[in-house]
Amino acid sequence: MDNLLTGADVSSDSPSAIRCVAFDAVGTLIEASPTVADAYSRVGRLHGSCRNSDDVSRRLEKAISENESRDLADEGGSLVTSEAIERKRWRWIVGEVFDDVDDFEACFDDLFEYFGRASSWRCFGDVGGAVARVAEQGLDFVIASNFDARLHGVCAGLPGLVAARSIVVSSEVGCRKPGRIFYDAVVEAAGCAASEILMVGDDPANDYQGALRCGLQASRIDRTSTEVSLLQPSRRPQVVSSLLDLEAWY
Numbered sequence: 001m002d003n004l005l006t007g008a009d010v011s012s013d014s015p016s017a018i019r020c021v022a023f024d025a026v027g028t029l030i031e032a033s034p035t036v037a038d039a040y041s042r043v044g045r046l047h048g049s050c051r052n053s054d055d056v057s058r059r060l061e062k063a064i065s066e067n068e069s070r071d072l073a074d075e076g077g078s079l080v081t082s083e084a085i086e087r088k089r090w091r092w093i094v095g096e097v098f099d100d101v102d103d104f105e106a107c108f109d110d111l112f113e114y115f116g117r118a119s120s121w122r123c124f125g126d127v128g129g130a131v132a133r134v135a136e137q138g139l140d141f142v143i144a145s146n147f148d149a150r151l152h153g154v155c156a157g158l159p160g161l162v163a164a165r166s167i168v169v170s171s172e173v174g175c176r177k178p179g180r181i182f183y184d185a186v187v188e189a190a191g192c193a194a195s196e197i198l199m200v201g202d203d204p205a206n207d208y209q210g211a212l213r214c215g216l217q218a219s220r221i222d223r224t225s226t227e228v229s230l231l232q233p234s235r236r237p238q239v240v241s242s243l244l245d246l247e248a249w250y
Contacts, residue, residue, distance in 0.1 A: 018217060018249065020165070020190035021134050024201030025145035028221050028243075029161065030154070032115070033122040036060065040097060043111050048102035056097055063096035079179040086148040086171045087112065116150035118157020124223070128160045130243035140165040144186045144199065146176050146206065165189065177203075178210020186216070198249065200240075219246060 023029050032039060037057035044051055051059070067089060094108045101107045114120055134141050143164050145151055148171035155161040166189035168182070175181035187194045194215035201207020202221050211218040217236075225241040236249045 016193075016195040016217065018139065018198045019192040019196040020140040020142060020198075021246075022142045022144040022168075022186050022190065022197055022199045022211075022216070024199075024203065024207050025143055025147055025151060025155075027202040028124075028200060028207070029127050029143065030121045030123055030158065032120060039114060039120065040094075040111065043114060044098050044101060044107065046110070047098075047104075047107040049098050049100050049107075051098065051100065059097045060093070063093045066096070067093055079176045079182070080174065081170050081176050082174060083148055083171045112150075116153055118154050121154050121158065123158055123160045124243070126243040130246060131160055131163065133244070133247060135163065140190065142186065142189050143167045144177070144182075144189075144201075146170045148172075165191075177206035178213070180214050183211060183214035183216060187214075198246075200243070200246065219249070 026032075034042075035053070037053045037060060040056045040060060041049075041051060041053040044056065090112060091108050094111055095104065098104065098107055131141065141164055143151070143155060143161065143166075145168070147154075147169050149169060151169050152167055155164065155167055168186050168189050170176040170182055173182050173185040175185075177183070183194070183199075186199070187197065190197050195217065197211075198217045198219060199207060199211035200219050200221060201211075204220060208218045208220040219237060220239045221241075221243060222239050223241055225239060237245055240246060240248075
């Protein structure tokens with residue numbers, strides 16, 4: 001295949017030709033629109049909450065952090081998940097944010113359904129160009145996310161993402177990133193060797209380090225970065241500030 005994306009093999013000095021790019025979803029390809037805090041606040045008000053977006057943002061950040069800490073403490077940090085586990089997790093988080101609603105179950109159901117709509121999300125501005133460039137190179141792309149089954153409907157409603165070869169979600173695999181079981185599922189979905197996959201995501205542990213440990217190539221997206229950190233001089237960037245910067249891998 002001409003003009004393949006290439007990546008540095010973590011076990012070799014020789015680069016491996018990339019046949020498939022695996023993109024994380026939230027924070028890499030898509031973001032909530034309006035913001036998560038604004039959406040929570042709006043839905044909460046419909047159910048009698050008085051919490052504004054700033055209050056919701058603080059409480060949500062605290063709840064997610066506490067939930068992650070609990071996960072790490074549980075069975076030595078088990079990565080096991082499922083649709084039921086993810087729904088239970090979000091139910092607990094929403095309960096920590098809203099303790100002042102008239103009908104909590106109705107509020108939670110509305111929020112859970114809301115974030116399963118494509119209209120609640122938007123692609124980052126660089127996604128269309130990046131996906132087009134991948135296609136121009138004759139490469140496949142998959143989406144690899146610690147979301148749940150709702151992601152299928154979200155991606156189906158966003159034109160830039162419908163061309164994905166496959167969507168791999170942790171709740172269906174039974175294991176969250178950065179677990180090997182998850183990345184084995186990504187490799188299977190990609191239909192090529194692990195070393196021929198470039199994983200791109202915003203989470204240093206889940207998307208970057210986890211992928212490298214499982215034999216994939218990896219690059220981290222940090223849209224706040226003003227510098228591109230190079231893996232090797234004049235070669236592929238380890239960190240990019242735009243998905244368009246992945247052209248340095250071509």
